[in-house]
């Protein structure tokens with residue numbers, strides 16, 4: 001019997017990249033029993049939700065899952081399935097490596113950064129009050145009576161909770177990773193000069209935890225706007241980053257851009273009881289069903305999953321196969337070609353097959 005893994009192919013380009021990933025993982029020889037569950041736009045008419053309970057139950061049972069992207073309608077409709085999964089399963093650490101792979105269209109070759117983004121709170125907590133709602137009116141009244149600063153009545157409100165508990169566990173997770181993987185420095189990213197209480201709490205928690213690791217891992221704090229500029233100009237100065245949710249989301253896309261775009265950026269959401277692996281990119285609806293997009297991000301997410309499952313040797317073989325195919329530059333998707341209209345670019349499944357061939 002193989003290892004049970006929940007597979008949520010997602011929607012848009014999700015099913016294509018998931019199929020490519022599955023082929024590659026199976027080609028490593030690691031026996032996986034995929035428990036595939038359809039989520040996203042396709043199940044809304046029958047299930048009334050893009051995230052059926054069966055998907056959550058399956059992840060809870062198997063403890064390990066991998067998913068393709070799922071569309072989130074902007075400003076209306078359903079809550080983001082991705083945010084919901086992270087919160088329901090308490091997947092508190094979003095882990096995103098950004099590392100240069102030779103052969104990619106990287107902006108900078110000196111990038112080798114591991115990003116730890118807090119995944120459960122901050123402005124993503126989902127505590128929001130709409131314009132002119134009864135709740136918003138009450139809240140604005142209360143704030144205006146409590147604070148010297150006044151909030152306009154025609155405001156919508158999003159709340160930014162940052163707790164000691166959530167800050168401690170993500171920051172400790174980043175330090176532990178640094179120690180186990182021989183990383184030299186943790187940089188904590190914040191805007192505590194403006195948000196003295198929320199980001200200030202995150203910063204002070206980091207400074208306290210850093211003392212426990214003194215002599216083993218260096219520590220610094222960097223203001224988020226400065227960090228964005230530094231990352232563009234001198235990414236080689238950075239090693240492990242730890243950030244609250246919103247800055248983590250933005251900075252990890254910036255780092256993905258530095259190493260050649262969303263097509264190659266993998267990710268993981270780690271909790272105490274479950275782990276969910278997924279590419280950083282979204283469902284890219286304009287490419288859905290076209291067998292065009294790059295499967296690398298999802299395959300490298302599977303590499304992270306194999307390591308998590310204790311299949312380190314297979315993970316390293318699969319990673320090498322991906323890097324070899326990219327370095328050769330022949331059987332790769334359009335985004336990895338110098339000219340995006342290069343007619344020699346191959347499709348999603350053909351690139352996956354080239355990777356499988358290296359594993360045989």
Ligand code: NAD
Nearest residue numbers: 069070071072073082262263280281282283284293294335
């Ligand atoms: P996106 O990542 O889907 O696409 C942006 C652009 O990036 C694409 O147009 C394409 O040019 C490029 N791209 C993305 N994936 C690629 C790949 N594998 N290969 C080559 N190029 C690729 O971002 P978006 O357009 O902002 O979002 C589309 C939908 O996806 C939205 O509904 C959004 O909410 C959702 N989304 C989901 C997740 C997730 O499931 N974790 C993450 C981000 C966005």
